[in-house]
Amino acid sequence: MPGLMLLDTPSLYFRAFYGVPESVTAPDGMPVNAIRGLIDMIAMLVREHSPGALAACMDADWRPAFRVAAIPTYKAHRVAPGGGEEIPGTLAPQVPVIERVLDAAGIARVGVPGYEADDVMGTLAVRARGPVDIVTGDRDMFQLVDDTRPIRVLYTAKGVKNLQVVDEAAVSARYGVPGRRYADFATLRGDPSDGLPGVPGVGDKTAADLINRFGALEALIGALDGGEGGDGLTAARRARLSAARDYLRVAPAVVQVVRDVPLPDLDLSLPLRPRDPEALDALAGRYGLNGPLSRLSEVLFEAPGASGG
Structure with a gap:
């Protein structure tokens, strides 16, 4: 057609x-x-x-x-x-x-x-x-x-x-993520060709795992805001994501079409x-x-x- x-x-x-x-x-x-x-x-x-x-x-x-x-x-x-x-x-x-x-x-x-x-x-x-x-x-x-x-x-x-x-x-x-979640995945991973830093220490595999675990970037940020416990985040991942919290709040405006x-x-x-x-x-x-x-x-x-x- x-x-x-x-x-x-x-x-x-x-x-x-x-x-x-x-x-x-x-x-x-x-x-x-x-x-x-x-x-x-x-x-x-x-x-x-x-x-x-x-x-x-x-x-x-x-x-x-x-x-x-x-x-x-x-x-x-x-x-x-x-x-x-x-x-x-x-x-x-x-x-x-x-x-x-x-x-x-x-x-x-x-x-x-x-x-x-x-x-x-x-x-x-x-x-x-x-x-x-x-x-x-x-x-x-x-x-x-x-x-x-x-x-x-x-x-x-x-x-x-x-x-x-x-x-x-x-x-x-x-x-490893649904197409509708590609922007969330790219936000976490970053894209040097666009000057998008991503979360240090988070590559393709970790980004996909996080998106699949939480379903969306908003839910992941919500888990960080909710404090430790019950979200399945390791201490190392929580530390990396928490350090990048400000970036994660503004990056979707850049990545999302x-x-x-x-x-x-x-x-x-x-x-x-x-x-x-x-x-x-x-x-x-x-x-x-x-x-x-x-x-x-x-x-x-x-x-x-x-x-x-």
């Missing part, structure tokens, strides 16, 4: 940037590896998964203030000396072009001030009335998997050509024709994108039932 496909666009264009050589350039010599790679990724995803709707989700704010207020180290190691996100110099000029290509093609591009792409995806996923596939390399999205909807993650750790389908069974098999982002009115249906054909042709010529855009057109604009293109 065709459903909604949500693209973690920053995750994908970073993967494209590192996966396609910088020697791939526009006629004027500007590197376009991320642009071309992302367009080809989208074409392949649509061709192989046939979604009924599509949204390219963006980071309108890659390091939201509410997350930094909770944990100041959040993504701090990725802040450029002059402020903003530190990204490769040859990638930065490609991002605005990616946005122009998506807009001209008519693919919904969604970003909301004050929120990350993760939060946009979370909100769209829980609002959807049918199946949802989330294409991302970010494990934080595992907290959204839900077999009853179904919501699943198409995980790009091994590349877009070798997607790993992550459902509730996959989360349980890999981490927001599911009620104020979204604008959106049309997520696949475009049957380019929104702006002239702009798309101009972009193809200016940046040498004829091949990738032809492949994208084949799966979007020349599909059965499409008119124009």
Whole structure:
């Protein structure tokens, strides 16, 4: 059954940037590896998964203030000396072009001030009335998997050509916790890539054991607040968790994906024709994108039932 496909666009264009050589350039010599790679990724995803709707989700704010207020180290190691996100110099000029290509093609591009792409995806996923596939390399999205909807993650750790389908069974098999508890698990374990310290001395195995024992992070904190006795915590674990009590109270605001982002009115249906054909042709010529855009057109604009293109 065709459903909604949500693209973690920053995750994908970073993967494209590192996966396609910088020697791939526009006629004027500007590197376009991320642009071309992302367009080809989208074409392949649509061709192989046939979604009924599509949204390219963006980071309108890659390091939201509410997350930094909770944990100041959040993504701090990725802040450029002059402020903003530190990204490769040859990638930065490609991002605005990616946005122009998506807009001209008519693919919904969604970003909301004050929120990350993760939060946009979370909100769209829980609002959807049918199946949802989330294409991302970010494990934080595992907290959204839900077999009853179904919501699943198409995980790009091994590349877009070798997607790993992550459902509730996959989360349980890999981490030993239900998907709905992945955020609690990640809070305890931490994530150095996001500057999330976790609880010192608590790794994957201990985090899973604690979540399974108490059911949720809130119940674990309640056990700490209740004092010793009857909760099954060893003295060593209690000491570690008690020392991290302040962290445990604020970290969920950082780890949990927001599911009620104020979204604008959106049309997520696949475009049957380019929104702006002239702009798309101009972009193809200016940046040498004829091949990738032809492949994208084949799966979007020349599909059965499409008119124009």
